[in-house]
Amino acid sequence: MSSDLLDKGYEPKAVEERWNRFWLEENLFSADAVSDQKSFSIVIPPPNVTGVLHMGHALNNTLQDILCRYRRLRGDNVLWMPGTDHAGIATQNVVEKELAREGKTRHDLGREALIEAVWEWREKYGSAIINQLKRLGASCDWDRERFTMDEGLSQAVRKVFVELYEEGLIYKGNYIINWCPRCLTALADLEVEHEESEGRLYHILYPFPNQKGGIVVATTRPETMLGDTAVAVNPDDERYADLTEDSVILPLMNRKIPVVRDKYVDMSFGTGGLKVTPAHDPNDFEIGVRHNLPAIKVIGDDGIMTSEAGRFQGLDRFKCRAQVVKALEKENLLKQVEPHQHSVGCCYRCNTVIEPNLSKQWFVKAKPLADKAIEAVESGKTRIIPTTWENTYYDWMRNIKDWCISRQIWWGHQIPAWTCGDCEEITVSMDTPETCVKCGSKNLVRETDVLDTWFSSALWPFSTLGWPEKTELLKTFYPTSVLVTAFDILFFWVARMMMMGIHFMKDVPFKDVYIHAIVRDEEGKKMSKSTGNVIDPLVVIDQYGTDAFRFTLTAFAAQGRDVRMSEKRVEGYRHFVNKLWNAARFSLMHIQDGEFDAAEDSISRENERLSLPDRWILSKLDRLTTSVSDSLETYHFNEAASNLYQFVWHEFCDWYLEAIKPVLYGKHGEEAMQASKHVLWKVLKDTVILLHPIIPFITEEIWSKLPGTKGSIMQAVFPGDQPGRRPMIDPDAESHMALVVDTITGIRNIRGEMGISPSMALSARIQSDNPESLNVVREYASIIKNLARLNEFMIDESGEKPKSAAMAVASGMVIYVDLEGVIDFEKESLRLEKEITKIAKELTTISKKLNNEDFLAKAPDEVVQNVREKNAGLIEKQQKLQSNLERVRKLHED
RNA sequence: GGGCGGAUAGCUCAGUUGGGAGAGCAUCGGCCUUACAAGCCGAGGGUCACAGGUUCAAGCCCUGUUCCGCCUACCA
Numbered sequence: 001m002s003s004d005l006l007d008k009g010y011e012p013k014a015v016e017e018r019w020n021r022f023w024l025e026e027n028l029f030s031a032d033a034v035s036d037q038k039s040f041s042i043v044i045p046p047p048n049v050t051g052v053l054h055m056g057h058a059l060n061n062t063l064q065d066i067l068c069r070y071r072r073l074r075g076d077n078v079l080w081m082p083g084t085d086h087a088g089i090a091t092q093n094v095v096e097k098e099l100a101r102e103g104k105t106r107h108d109l110g111r112e113a114l115i116e117a118v119w120e121w122r123e124k125y126g127s128a129i130i131n132q133l134k135r136l137g138a139s140c141d142w143d144r145e146r147f148t149m150d151e152g153l154s155q156a157v158r159k160v161f162v163e164l165y166e167e168g169l170i171y172k173g174n175y176i177i178n179w180c181p182r183c184l185t186a187l188a189d190l191e192v193e194h195e196e197s198e199g200r201l202y203h204i205l206y207p208f209p210n211q212k213g214g215i216v217v218a219t220t221r222p223e224t225m226l227g228d229t230a231v232a233v234n235p236d237d238e239r240y241a242d243l244t245e246d247s248v249i250l251p252l253m254n255r256k257i258p259v260v261r262d263k264y265v266d267m268s269f270g271t272g273g274l275k276v277t278p279a280h281d282p283n284d285f286e287i288g289v290r291h292n293l294p295a296i297k298v299i300g301d302d303g304i305m306t307s308e309a310g311r312f313q314g315l316d317r318f319k320c321r322a323q324v325v326k327a328l329e330k331e332n333l334l335k336q337v338e339p340h341q342h343s344v345g346c347c348y349r350c351n352t353v354i355e356p357n358l359s360k361q362w363f364v365k366a367k368p369l370a371d372k373a374i375e376a377v378e379s380g381k382t383r384i385i386p387t388t389w390e391n392t393y394y395d396w397m398r399n400i401k402d403w404c405i406s407r408q409i410w411w412g413h414q415i416p417a418w419t420c421g422d423c424e425e426i427t428v429s430m431d432t433p434e435t436c437v438k439c440g441s442k443n444l445v446r447e448t449d450v451l452d453t454w455f456s457s458a459l460w461p462f463s464t465l466g467w468p469e470k471t472e473l474l475k476t477f478y479p480t481s482v483l484v485t486a487f488d489i490l491f492f493w494v495a496r497m498m499m500m501g502i503h504f505m506k507d508v509p510f511k512d513v514y515i516h517a518i519v520r521d522e523e524g525k526k527m528s529k530s531t532g533n534v535i536d537p538l539v540v541i542d543q544y545g546t547d548a549f550r551f552t553l554t555a556f557a558a559q560g561r562d563v564r565m566s567e568k569r570v571e572g573y574r575h576f577v578n579k580l581w582n583a584a585r586f587s588l589m590h591i592q593d594g595e596f597d598a599a600e601d602s603i604s605r606e607n608e609r610l611s612l613p614d615r616w617i618l619s620k621l622d623r624l625t626t627s628v629s630d631s632l633e634t635y636h637f638n639e640a641a642s643n644l645y646q647f648v649w650h651e652f653c654d655w656y657l658e659a660i661k662p663v664l665y666g667k668h669g670e671e672a673m674q675a676s677k678h679v680l681w682k683v684l685k686d687t688v689i690l691l692h693p694i695i696p697f698i699t700e701e702i703w704s705k706l707p708g709t710k711g712s713i714m715q716a717v718f719p720g721d722q723p724g725r726r727p728m729i730d731p732d733a734e735s736h737m738a739l740v741v742d743t744i745t746g747i748r749n750i751r752g753e754m755g756i757s758p759s760m761a762l763s764a765r766i767q768s769d770n771p772e773s774l775n776v777v778r779e780y781a782s783i784i785k786n787l788a789r790l791n792e793f794m795i796d797e798s799g800e801k802p803k804s805a806a807m808a809v810a811s812g813m814v815i816y817v818d819l820e821g822v823i824d825f826e827k828e829s830l831r832l833e834k835e836i837t838k839i840a841k842e843l844t845t846i847s848k849k850l851n852n853e854d855f856l857a858k859a860p861d862e863v864v865q866n867v868r869e870k871n872a873g874l875i876e877k878q879q880k881l882q883s884n885l886e887r888v889r890k891l892h893e894d
Numbered sequence: 895g896g897g898c899g900g901a902u903a904g905c906u907c908a909g910u911u912g913g914g915a916g917a918g919c920a921u922c923g924g925c926c927u928u929a930c931a932a933g934c935c936g937a938g939g940g941u942c943a944c945a946g947g948u949u950c951a952a953g954c955c956c957u958g959u960u961c962c963g964c965c966u967a968c969c970a
Contacts, residue, residue, distance in 0.1 A: 009932070176968095194967085201970085219970060266969075274970060283968050342969075356968090388898070392965070395897070399967085487965080518964090526964095555918085556907080560899070562963090564906065572919060575932045586929030638908075642917070657929080745936090751924090752936030758925050789927080842914095849913090854950035863913050863951090870914080 006588065006705065010581035012545025016697045020134060028714050029139045031079035033472040040071040041079040041477035043461050044140060045485050045493065046148065048087035049122055050094050053132035055519035055527060055565055056486060058537040059553045061138050063516055063637060064484045066554065068139050069693040070632050071481075073718040079477050081464045082140035084129065086149040088412040088453045089183055089349050095121050095411075111410050111448075118411050122147075132538060137546055137696045139714075146464040148456040149413070156463035157413045157456045158430055160504060165417075165428040169365045170405075172417075172426065176282040177404050179357035180347040181303030181317075185408040186361050187347065188452060189401060190491055192354050194343040201340035202325065203270065205333045206231055206248040209256060215240075215248055216335055218270035220342055221280075222328070223321040226253055226309045227298035230276040232287055235261040237272045251333045252324065253310055260291045279358040295358050303355065317355070362406035362415060362449065369499035370400045376498060382508045385635055386559045389487060389515050396491050403496075405452045412450030419445050458496035461509035478505060482512040490515065514635045519553075519563045527565075540570055547695035548574035554694050555641040576645055577698055580691070583653050584684060584702040590664045591681045594674075596708035609675040611668075612740070612780055613659040615733035620651050621683055622728035625719040628690050644691055652683065655741065659783050668782075685709065686719040739773060739811045740780050746808035747788040750817045753831050754806055754824065763792035767799060768813035777813070803891060806831070807884045809877045814884075825892035832885040839878045846871045 023029060031041075042064050047057055068080045095118050096106055106114045130145065146153060164170040178187040202222045207214035215231050228250050233240040240261075247258050264287060265274045278288030278295035288295055298309040305312045305320050312320045328334040345354040374397045376382050377390060384390045406415060418427045420436035421443035427433045435442055456463070461483075465474040479501070485494060494513055501509030520526055521533040528534065540549050544567075551573040556563040610618075624647045631640035662668065663676045685706055688699040692713050703713035719725075747764055756762070768774050777784060778795050785793045796816075804823045805816040849855050849867055856864060 006929090008930075217970080221970090264968095269970065281968080281970080283970075286968085340970095343967090392898070395966075490965095558908065561907080562900095566906090568919080569906075571932085575930095578932050579930065582930035582933085584929085589929075634910090636910085639910095642908075646917085653930085654934090658934095748935060749937085753923095755924070758927070758935065849951075852950060856950080858950045859913075866913080 006581065006585040008582075008585075010545070010578045010698060012547060012577075012697065013542075015701045016135070016137075016546055019697050019700045020137070022700075023139070023712070023714070024134075024142065026712065027143075028712055029080070030141050030143060031477070032077050033476055035077040035476065037075060037077040039079070039476050039481075040068070040076040041081065041480040042068060042482055042484065043081045043464055043480055044083060045483075045489065046083045046085040046146075046457065046460060047129045047133075048090055049084040049126045049129075049147070050087055050091050051084075051129050053129055053136070053537050055535060055537055055563075057129070057133070058136060058549070059516060059519050059557065059563060060484060060486060061133055061136055062550045062553045063514070063557060065136070065138050065550075065696070066632065066637060066693040067482065067484070069696060069714065070629075072139075072714055073689060073692065073716060074629075074721060075718075077476070079144075079473075080138075080140045081144060081146065081477075082130070082133070082138070082142060083146035083460075083464060084126065084148070085453055085457050086147065086412065088407055088409055088450060089185065091118060091121075092409050092411040093183070093349065106410065114410050135538065135541060135546065137550065139696070144464075148453065148460075152466065152469075153456060153459070153463045154413055156459050156467055157451065158416050159468050160459060160500065161413075161416055161451070161455075162428055162430050163504075164364065169368065170362060171365065172360065172362050174358065174360045175363070175404075176280075176285040176356050177359050177361050178345065179301065179355045179359065180350065180352055181301065181355055182350050182352040183347060183409070184301060186357075186359060186404055186406060187354070188404050188454070191348045192345040193348050193351075194345055196341065197344050199340050199342050199344070201270070201338050202328075202334060203336035203338075204251065204275075204328055205335050206251060206257075206273070206275070207333075208245045209247060209249055210245070215259065215273040216271040217273040217275040219275055220340060221321065222324045223305070223312075223317055224277045224280045224298065225250065225275055225324065226305070226312060226320075227277045227279050227296040228253075228257060228275045229278060229288065229293045229296060230258050230260050230291065232260045232262045232265050232274045232276050233272055234263060234265040234267045236263075237265070237267045239272055251331060252327055258291075258293075260287070260293070262287050262290065281356055285358065297358055299355055299357070301357065301359075361404050362417075362451075364403040364405055364455075366400045366403050366499070369503055370397045370495075372502045373397055373495065373498040376502060376508045382498065382510060382513060384513045384515065386515065388560065389490065389513075392487070393490065393495065397495060403452075405455050406447075406449040407452055408449055410448075410450065412453060413456060415447040415449050415451060417447040419447070421445055454492055454496060457493055458500040459504075461497055461501055462505050467504070479508050480510045482514055483510040484514045484516065486518055487515050488518065512635075516557055517560070517562045519565050521565065535565055535567065540567060543567070544570045544574045545577060545697075547698045548577045551576060551641060551695055554637045555645070557637045559636065576649065577695060579653060580648055580695075581698060581702075583648065583657060584688075584705070586657065587680050587684045588705055591677050591684075592705070592707060594677050594681060594707055596678065596681045609671055610679065611660070611663065611672060611676060612733060612736055613656050613783070614676055614679040615730050616737040617652065617656040617683055618679060618728040619730040619733050620647060621686055621719070625686070625690060629718070629720060632693070641694060644687075644694070648687060648691070652687065655737075656683070658787055662782070662786055681706070681708070689713060689716050689719060692716075736776050736780070739776050740783055742810040743777055743784050743813070743815060744788045746810035746815050747784075747790070747817055750806045750808055750815075750831075751789075754819065754822075754827060756819070756822065758789060761789055761791035763794075763818040764788070764790050765794040765796040765802065765816050765818070766813050767796050767816070770812060773811060773813055801884070801887055807881075809880050812873065812876060814880055825888055829885060829888050829892065832881050832888065836878060836881050836885065839874050839881070843871070843874050843878070846874065 045060060064080065068078050072078045099105065161170060178189065178192045180187055199220050201218050201220055203216050203218050205214050205216050217231060231248050245259065247256050250257050264283060265272065276284045276287050276293060278285045278293050279297040280299060296308050298306055299317050300306045303317050305315045307313050312323060315323060325334065346352065347354055374394060377384060377393060384393060416428060418433055420439060420441050422441040423436060423439040425436050425438035427437045433444060436444060461480050462474065462478055465471060465478055467474055483494065497509045548570055552570045624643060627643050628640045660676045663672050666673055688702050692699040700713045703709050766777055774795055781793050802816050802818060804820045805818050806823060806828050808815045846867060850871060
């Protein structure tokens with residue numbers, strides 16, 4: 001027997017590298033495009049090509065990997081589609097920053113050259129995150145990796161755009177959009193992050209032309225007044241009911257602007273006077289449309305005041321604000337300034353304050369698409385789990401607004417629209433058109449804008465499968481089985497995939513959406529670079545191993561709750577991984593030379609050669625198998641992890657292995673040894689299979705060392721699915737084992753509490769009125785003797801109370817541990833008193849129930865019966881302890 | 895403004911039809927027992943945020959309150 005079969009401590013690094021290489025070389029992650037097996041598919045939420053693996057990715061992909069590996073073990077044909085997204089703005093930012101270091105801008109290069117530079121950048125760094133996912137153990141079908149800018153996916157994007165345009169679901173128009181003056185592009189509403197901030201509310205007097213009074217308006221952005229084209233009041237506002245003036249003079253600009261009446265104006269806010277800037281505020285824009293007001297753009301796309309801003313031209317928008325305020329003060333038109341809490345929109349990419357800006361952009365008409373997406377969830381075609389997110393989904397979908405999809409950047413899918421230089425007609429087409437559809441002119445200019453990255457991500461579940469081609473892959477794997485994601489991209493991505501999937505595939509993109517938590521730091525704060533509380537998953541992996549890290553994520557991934565990550569927690573689960581390693585090491589010392597065949601499972605409850613621990617652990621394994629598959633199928637990942645933890649450590653290691661040690665050392669004969677070895681082999685084998693989805697590396701390593709196994713553990717048969725499998729749940733074995741465990745624990749408790757050295761062998765005797773219990777302890781006396789460290793263990797039917805003994809009550813039996821010469825009566829009485837007090841407490845709550853006639857009359861019989869039994873048991877135990885306490889006290893006095 | 899979630903042991907959190915308050919870590923005591931000191935054995939520790947209500951019975955269901963977190967919104 002060699003003990004160097006496995007190293008003493010688990011060293012993850014080498015193991016992980018080896019198996020990662022093996023899995024890839026053997027193509028174990030690849031899906032079959034056509035198969036008789038059940039299909040299971042997941043599309044990865046594509047990380048940004050610029051991204052590096054963070055905790056969110058780690059959790060997200062660990063959960064997906066668990067599902068994929070689990071389904072493979074269950075025999076499914078699994079496709080986990082990997083890929084990255086081109087992240088238009090983010091990627092272009094990165095490359096432009098590089099250019100800036102050389103003192104260049106994108107305009108120096110021109111469109112073509114910039115795009116080329118981005119592709120080069122991608123070649124160089126784009127696979128970073130993919131490699132990091134591989135280190136995490138992600139079992140994606142890597143050969144099928146997709147990128148949103150790939151030829152095929154670009155075709156899909158183009159086709160979707162053209163069809164939606166032809167159906168009237170895409171249009172171009174002049175509207176107020178969110179403009180980032182730093183990124184110099186429009187953004188969708190979702191891409192604006194709102195931050196509460198302390199601002200100021202300025203009350204400004206707009207005088208009447210006759211200089212007799214005027215209307216006071218309130219604003220947080222005084223610089224926009226330069227573009228005001230009206231003042232609005234509510235038609236129902238009595239303060240303005242008798243107003244005869246129909247215009248005011250716009251201060252600083254000395255422009256006469258009309259007073260309009262519009263229901264939009266909130267009479268309770270400020271003076272009830274609202275300045276109207278149609279070019280720089282979405283509501284004002286609407287008012288402008290209703291009252292036919294001109295829109296004057298005073299803030300340029302670069303955030304600098306335009307020539308329309310008069311003497312303020314050329315100022316930065318924030319400097320202009322200060323100047324405008326100063327100028328108003330000078331003219332005594334600034335009536336009041338008050339602090340004002342409001343939320344400011346910022347660019348989600350660069351955090352620059354967003355400028356609402358009038359601009360010609362492309363939009364998707366979302367409502368008709370959203371209606372069907374709502375219906376799909378209502379009807380259960382797609383389930384959102386946990387269901388609490390359904391409300392959020394409905395709420396957003398029902399209030400959906402048109403989606404601005406054009407971006408004024410170069411990196412992305414260029415919009416396939418051409419404007420005629422002669423008649424201004426727009427031609428939208430799959431292929432580059434030669435002539436204008438309306439006038440036939442050849443003077444066509446292509447739209448320079450590109451599409452929002454999320455437009456292409458919305459097609460991900462079918463574009464990655466080959467659409468618009470009618471591929472086998474698409475037929476086999478669409479709709480996908482489940483989408484795993486965090487809630488922060490529920491609208492960005494999930495909702496839009498639902499809309500596009502249903503529209504173009506006539507079927508939902510996924511049957512389930514599992515929404516998991518966000519990973520936070522130890523204190524529950526969101527991890528962010530600026531806070532400096534980021535934990536790098538790769539550092540954690542280096543330090544503790546991938547398996548420990550994955551197990552930690554899984555154990556904390558309870559539904560509807562954030563994961564608080566700290567290295568200390570990972571350390572705890574590294575201990576678990578190491579425990580498993582050592583249990584395997586110990587087991588292999590005994591079974592490595594045995595002959596076992598995974599296909600032939602002759603073990604059954606009825607096998608007489610099996611010992612009590614054998615039957616017990618098989619029973620527990622059977623229960624574990626059921627609970628693990630139930631948990632994983634209902635996305636209760638943390639339950640699967642904790643059940644596995646409990647089983648491995650506290651059932652398999654603490655009790656089973658300890659109990660069968662003498663058997664393995666041959667103390668009970670050859671037959672018993674062979675039987676236990678067979679069980680040990682089976683339990684270890686099935687346990688690593690059950691653990692494999694969560695901790696793939698160590699389980700593959702152990703699998704490879706187990707006799708009778710072939711190939712990768714990924715090709716193993718899930719314990720519940722083995723042919724000819726017989727149920728192993730054995731209530732007798734469980735109750736007998738419980739009795740044995742109780743007895744041992746009782747004796748150990750005495751040893752611990754009385755401060756008796758573990759090395760000192762003790763003598764114990766047991767008494768009971770219950771012959772069945774006595775039979776059980778008699779039969780398994782050797783286990784008790786061994787694990788409680790006794791040199792003598794007697795069944796005592798005399799009923800006598802020995803003198804110098806400590807006592808315990810276990811499963812209704814009285815155990816005496818002889819402590820001749822060692823006993824401390826004082827200590828023993830304290831110990832017994834403590835126990836009695838504890839029982840008394842329990843008895844008060846129980847007797848309250850039993851004294852309650854309503855309880856006896858109305859509670860189900862089963863419940864009453866349980867309480868009665870418990871009561872009787874406790875009373876009996878209390879009496880036994882009490883009479884012994886009296887005995888000890890008496891002895892003490894003697 | 896609307897919505898959602900959370901409050902359970904010192905810490906982090908489980909707790910699925912209402913009937914035993916649990917785990918991991920930390921703490922305390924004892925152990926180099928030939929798989930594992932990253933270990934083994936034993937122990938202590940909770941008014942389940944607060945106030946009501948429904949029920950024979952509430953951590954769980956209902957109402958209200960406080961505190962914390964998040965999402966969402968065109969509140970000038």
